[in-house]
Amino acid sequence: xxxGMSGFxxxxxxxxxxxxxxxxxxCGRWNPxxxxxxxxxxxxRSGLRxxxxxxxxxxxxxxxxxxxxxxxxxxxxxxxHKARERQKRRKVSFDEKETMVRxxxxxxxxxxxxxxxxQVSEPERVMETLQLFPLNSFGEAAETEKLRVHGxxxxxxxxxxxxxxxxxxxxxxxxxxxxxx
Amino acid sequence: xxxGMSGFxxxxxxxxxxxxxxxxxxCGRWNPxxxxxxxxxxxxRSGLRxxxxxxxxxxxxxxxxxxxxxxxxxxxxxxxHKARERQKRRKVSFDEKETMVRxxxxxxxxxxxxxxxxQVSEPERVMETLQLFPLNSFGEAAETEKLRVHGxxxxxxxxxxxxxxxxxxxxxxxxxxxxxx
DNA sequence: GCTGTATGAATGAAAG
DNA sequence: CTTTCATTCATACAGC
Numbered sequence: 179x180x181x182g183m184s185g186f187x188x189x190x191x192x193x194x195x196x197x198x199x200x201x202x203x204x205c206g207r208w209n210p211x212x213x214x215x216x217x218x219x220x221x222x223r224s225g226l227r228x229x230x231x232x233x234x235x236x237x238x239x240x241x242x243x244x245x246x247x248x249x250x251x252x253x254x255x256x257x258x259h260k261a262r263e264r265q266k267r268r269k270v271s272f273d274e275k276e277t278m279v280r281x282x283x284x285x286x287x288x289x290x291x292x293x294x295x296x297q298v299s300e301p302e303r304v305m306e307t308l309q310l311f312p313l314n315s316f317g318e319a320a321e322t323e324k325l326r327v328h329g330x331x332x333x334x335x336x337x338x339x340x341x342x343x344x345x346x347x348x349x350x351x352x353x354x355x356x357x358x359x
Numbered sequence: 360x361x362x363g364m365s366g367f368x369x370x371x372x373x374x375x376x377x378x379x380x381x382x383x384x385x386c387g388r389w390n391p392x393x394x395x396x397x398x399x400x401x402x403x404r405s406g407l408r409x410x411x412x413x414x415x416x417x418x419x420x421x422x423x424x425x426x427x428x429x430x431x432x433x434x435x436x437x438x439x440h441k442a443r444e445r446q447k448r449r450k451v452s453f454d455e456k457e458t459m460v461r462x463x464x465x466x467x468x469x470x471x472x473x474x475x476x477x478q479v480s481e482p483e484r485v486m487e488t489l490q491l492f493p494l495n496s497f498g499e500a501a502e503t504e505k506l507r508v509h510g511x512x513x514x515x516x517x518x519x520x521x522x523x524x525x526x527x528x529x530x531x532x533x534x535x536x537x538x539x540x
Numbered sequence: 541g542c543t544g545t546a547t548g549a550a551t552g553a554a555a556g
Numbered sequence: 557c558t559t560t561c562a563t564t565c566a567t568a569c570a571g572c
Contacts, residue, residue: 207548207567228560235453250450254549261562262547388552388563409557435553442558443551541572548567555560 208251213244218255227260229253389432394425399436408441410434 210218221229221237229237229252238249391399402410402418410418410433419430 209548209568248450248454250447250454251548253450255547257560258547258549260560265562390552390564432552436551438557439551439553446558544569544571546567546569548565550565551563553560553562556558 208247210247210251210255211245214241214247217241217244218252218259222256222259227256229256389428391428391432391436392426395422395428398422398425399433399440403437403440408437410437 218237218241226233234249234252238247238252241247241252399418399422407414415430415433419428419433422428422433
């Protein structure tokens with residue numbers, strides 16, 4: 179698929195054409211390396227969907243070995259990948275429903291869409307150890323998904339959610355010029 | 360960036376989406392005008408972080424002059440802006456720390472930052488009155504305000520992007536396992 | 541060369 | 557307040 183991916187921000191400014199950003203050294207957008215994409219994809223396939231802070235940090239650090247990368251790139255990558263996977267699946271689902279596939283599905287049509295249903299082309303490979311690279315440290319991958327310790331203790335009364343929607347204004351505008359003395 | 364932002368909601372047809380009973384000429388999502396954004400940003404910069412209900416109402420009313428807007432939009436805007444400012448800060452922080460390879464080799468192009476973070480050129484004008492508009496409704500809003508004085512650096516950093524990791528990694532060990540202390 | 545598609549980035553909206 | 561979902565914008569790249 180995305181095999182022709184070259185390095186990261188090199189050529190850039192090639193399409194320039196119109197505005198010729200003349201960015202030159204300043205690539206406006208992260209362009210993942212093949213290795214980076216591959217690893218990210220593997221992680222995703224291993225079941226990782228929304229990496230935590232620590233996870234993002236580590237991943238970013240690791241991937242920086244293959245090319246310039248920032249934490250936000252990893253963050254966005256997973257966000258997008260997940261969203262698009264879902265979107266695609268949703269679309270397919272809709273499509274199927276739309277075309278009303280003949281025959282019945284031997285499966286129960288319950289909540290079979292909430293897991294990690296991948297497309298039909300993966301021989302399955304449920305993560306178990308997540309050994310992406312020639313790791314050699316002690317084992318125990320532990321895919322630890324959500325492990326957030328939400329210690330929300332803020333019990334501060336907050337008077338919000340009182341918007342009276344539907345109450346649209348129609349009175350003369352006042353003055354919005356902030357006038358901080 | 361591009362300032363050619365279209366005004367506000369303009370898609371009248373093909374809204375589709377939730378074409379159901381409560382159909383209407385409403386677009387699914389608020390699309391702020393540049394003026395609106397600018398003003399909101401100014402308010403934010405002035406120190407306003409969590410406007411109260413009445414403040415939201417006023418702001419919303421004022422901004423409605425520049426385009427369609429609802430109270431909840433203002434509410435969400437501030438919430439998102441605040442949260443993202445924080446996130447960005449944390450990410451950048453980590454990023455800097457990460458790219459702090461700091462070799463004797465000096466920088467070449469420096470500024471490898473992406474967009475954003477460009478509005479930090481204000482000498483901290485900690486407002487003190489924040490007289491948005493000549494508020495003069497009812498005494499209801501005169502409850503001594505609840506202006507969060509800037510600088511509330513509560514301790515947090517537990518879940519989200521709190522890149523406070525120690526010096527655990529310094530080389531690309533080719534291992535991406537997540538190791539949760 | 542322009543146009544379509546894939547995807548990085550941004551943000552409104554909402555759930556938790 | 558924190559985290560996630562959905563939609564959209566912008567851009568890189570491929571195909572025509």
